[in-house]
Amino acid sequence: MKILVVHCAYKYKGGEDTVVEEEIKLLLSQGHEVELLLFNNSGNELLKVLQLPFNITSYKRTKEVLKRFRPDVVHIHNLHFAASPSVFYAIKSSNIPFVNTLHNYRLLCPSGTLFDNGQLFLDSLKQPFPWNAIRKGVYKNSKMLTLWLAISIKLHQSIGTWNLCNKYIVLTNYAKQLLLNSKFKLNKDQIVVKPNFSTTPASKNSLRNNYFLFVGRLTIEKGVRILLHTFSQLDYEIRIAGDGPLKDEVINFSKRFPNIKFLGILEKQEVLNELQSCTALTFPSIWLEGMPLIIIEAFSSGTPVIASKMGAMEDMITSGINGFHFKPGDQEDLKSKVIDWFQSSEHVKSGFRRNAQKTYNDYFLPKNNADQLLGIYKSVMNHSN
Structure with missing residues (x-):
């Protein structure tokens, strides 16, 4: 199977970046052909923020890679913000099925974490438009950036961008229920639960200390x-x-x-x-x-x-x-x-x-995770045929 992985790397490497690396290694170990299309937020950051609703450069770059690599399926991880939702349209116009792992809550709130100022912030789950989040400046303590991010998310919700994805992968049943009960109104068949995994299990130690x-x-x-x-x-x-x-x-x-x-x-x-x-x-x-x-x-x-x-x-x-x-x-x-x-x-x-x-x-065994991931890929490939 040929798999294109799309990811926008974080400025400071975190858990999502590690998951992307580990999943690619896992797929390669299973004999699949994998290519990574990596975006980043370096360079002209202001320009990339302004292109958040639709980054034409990212669209063209995605199209070029799809034409050259010709994957069977595309797996998106983080699009924020340099890649932008334009990647969805590039893939869809190429008639290739794709899945998107939601590592955070960006689609539900500009904060991405449902957390602000030392406590949970759930107001955006109840509001058609996240005005409270904007007033608080939940994204990087900036009201303007929060507003722009909220507008982009709402715009793509209104024009049906988020429904273009064949399947969303979430990490827990809790996240699935949160998304199903959200303003996005996705159906349960669009969302599948697949946990993360560890490729480096430690050997068991019978000698335990008391700390x-x-x-x-x-x-x-x-x-x-x-x-x-x-x-x-x-x-x-x-x-x-x-x-x-x-x-x-x-x-x-x-x-x-x-x-x-x-x-x-x-x-x-x-x-x-x-x-x-x-x-x-x-x-x-x-x-x-x-x-x-x-x-x-x-x-x-x-x-x-x-x-x-x-x-x-x-x-x-x-x-x-x-x-x-x-x-x-x-x-x-x-x-x-x-x-x-x-x-x-x-x-x-x-x-x-x-x-x-x-x-x-x-x-959480790698082999079990590989089976789940490949099962998800095959399900969207079969559905698109």
């Missing part, structure tokens, strides 16, 4: 402050790995509280080593995550996860089976779950670890 672990961006939305204030009231050790705006705050807490250890930025293998050694991963995020790779990697290591009960975490974690849920943002509830886990017998913990490993084997 908890956090790995991720050190930001408000990741729940870092909740984590710090919770463990400052406990004697249990928490190791924190990552970088971000709250780095200095984490360092200050680690100086004041000896049970809080800051590890800084870790390499991939170092993260996997920590996952194999810790007693549990903590994931206190307070925004609607897409599908955190670190949770998948934790399960591959047989490591249970204590996470906020919201979004992807609610789908991925079965409380009392492969981890625990706590009320988002509730320090006392997180504290209670940490204590409950720490005081559990080794027999109970071993059961959770087996369940975490089983979750990975059942849902």
